[in-house]
Amino acid sequence: MKLFLRRVRSVASKEYKHILRDPFTLVVALVLPLVFVGMFGFVIDLDYKHMRLYVRDNDQTSVSRRFLQEVSSSGYFDQIPLHSPAQADAALQKNNTPAVLIIKPGFGRYVKSGDPASPGQLQLLTDGTDNVQASIIQIYMRGIVEATTALFAGEDAPAASSRIRTRFLFNPELSSRWFIVPALSTVIIGLLAIMLTALTVAKEWENGSMELLLSTPVRPTEIILGKLIPYFLLSLFDVLVVFVLALTVFRIPFEGSFLLYMVACAIYVTGALALGLVISVVTRQQQAAIQFAFAVGLLPSFIFSGFIFPIENMPLFFQYFTALFPQRWFLLISRTLFLSDAGLAPLAPAFWGIGLFAAGMITLAVFKFKTDVEP
C-alpha cells in the first residue's frame, strides 16, 4: 500500500508540474470557464423582452389606448405605431418584423360591454419563421388581452372568477439566467475534464514517454490515479469559480446543501475524468482524443442534459437514452440544489446516475489501459 501511494503521488506530482508549465493547459483550465460563464451568463438570454411590435389602432378609444398602455408596461414589447394601412403593409414586407398588431374598430365597445354579439377584434400577425418567438408573442398578447378585459369588465364578469392565479416556485421571475448559470458547471466539466485528461495519456503515447513508463514496475491503477488527481483538483477549482461567479455576479440564490453539491461535483468530475482517460487510452493520439472529447463532452452537455432542450419534450426513446449521460443527472442536481432546498432523497436517482457512470468509467479505464505497446 505504501509503495502504491508513493507511485500514485509521484505520477500525480509529475502531472501537476506538466500542468503548471504548460500554458495551453493553464489557459484551457483557468480561462475557458470564465469565457463560458461570460458567454452563457451575459450573452445568451432566453427571456423574450422588448420585442418590436408594430401597432395600428383603428379603434382609437380610451379602451384601446389603455390596452396599448398595458402592452407597453408589460416590458415584453416595444411599440412602433403605424399611421396608415400602407405603413402596415410595408412593415409586413420587411423580414425583420416580429409582429404586427391591428386593433379593429369596436374593440373598446366590446371590452366595455362584454357583448359577444358584437365582438371587437384584434388581429395579431406574427413572423412564423421564428416559431418560438411567434408562440411566445401570442401567449404574452393573450395574457395582456385577458388582463385588460378583466380590468374593464370589473368583478362581476364571469371570466374573472375563473382566471388562473399563477406563482412560479423557485424562480419567481422565470429568469433564464437562474435556469442557465447553475447548469454551467455541467457543460464546463463536461468539456474541460474530459478534454484535459483525454490529452494527458495520448500525449505520453505520442511523446514516447509511455514506453519508458511501461517498462518500469509502475502499475496501470497507479498511473491512472496519479493522472486523475491533479485534474480532479483543477476541475473542482473550476466548479468553485463558476459557483462563486453565480452567487456574486449573477446573484443566483443557492438554497440547497453546499456539502451535497460538492459531493455531487466530486462524483461527476471523477466520471468525466475517467471518460477522458478511456478516450486517451483507446485513441493514443492527441488529435483523435480531442475530437472524441468534444463529441462526447460537448454534445451531450447541450443536447441530452436538458440544459436548453427539455427532456420531457423528447421522443420516449431519447428520454430513456439521455439517462445514459451523467450530464443529465448532474444538471438536475445542480439546478435543484441552487434553486431549492431539496435534500438527498429526491435526488437519489440522479446520484445513482452519476455514481454508476463514474464507477463504470474507472473500471473501463483500468481495463482498457494497456501495459504493453502492442498495436
Next chain:
Amino acid sequence: MPALGVRVENVTKQLGHTTALCQVSTVFEPGLVHGIVGPNGAGKTTLMRVLTGLLHPTQGRVEYYDQAGPVSPAQAKYAEGYFPQEPSLYPDLSCREHLEFFRDLYDLNQADYEPRMQELFEATGMSAFTERPAGKLSGGMYKKLGLMCVLLNRPRLLLLDEPTVGVDPVSRQELWDLVYGFAGQNTTVVLTTSYMDEAQRCAKVHVLDGGHLKAAASPQELMRRFNVTQFADIFLKP
C-alpha cells in the same frame, strides 16, 4: 544481485500483416555486452520490446534466468532497465526531477538514492545541468539522462535501443564508457545499433535481417564465419 540472462526460443512476432520477427532463437548470456545489429526494418526494436515484455511473442517464448535459476517475467520487470530509441523523456522536467520520478517508480529509499544520483551525475559529467529541463539538453546529454534514469535502479538487465543515434562522436564515446562501466558481473547489457564499429565493441553480436536471426557470436567469430575482413561487410554477403 547477479546479472540477468535471457533465452529467446523460436520467437515469432506478427505486427499486423508484417512478420517482424521470424523463428528467432538466441541467448543473451549474463554479464556480457550484447549488440543486436541489422539494417533498418531488421526487427531490432521489436526484439528489444519483446525482451522488455512490452511486446508479447506471437509464437515461441522468452525466459529470464540468473546463476540461481529461472527468473519470472514479473521479477525480471523489477530487475531490468530499458531506454527506448524514440525521445521518451519529459521535456519540461529537469534532470533532477526525472531522477526523483524514477526513484519513486523504482521505490528507492533516499539513503540509496542520494549516492547513486551523485555517482551518475559525476559519471555522465552532467553535475552542472541538474536543473536543466530535458527539452533543452543536447542530443548526447539527453541520451545520458535517459541512461541515468534506467541505471538508477542498478538494473541486472540493461536494454538500450539505439542509444547513440543522433549523438556526436565525443558523446558517443562517453556513452560507451558509461555502458562498459556498468556492465559486468551484476549487469547484462543488450543494445541495438546500426553502427558496425559499435557492434565490434560488443562481446556478442546478434545479427538480424528481415526479422530472421542470421547469426549470433563474437565479432571475430562472425567475421570468420562470414569470411570478411571488415565487420560491416557481413551484410553485403548473400
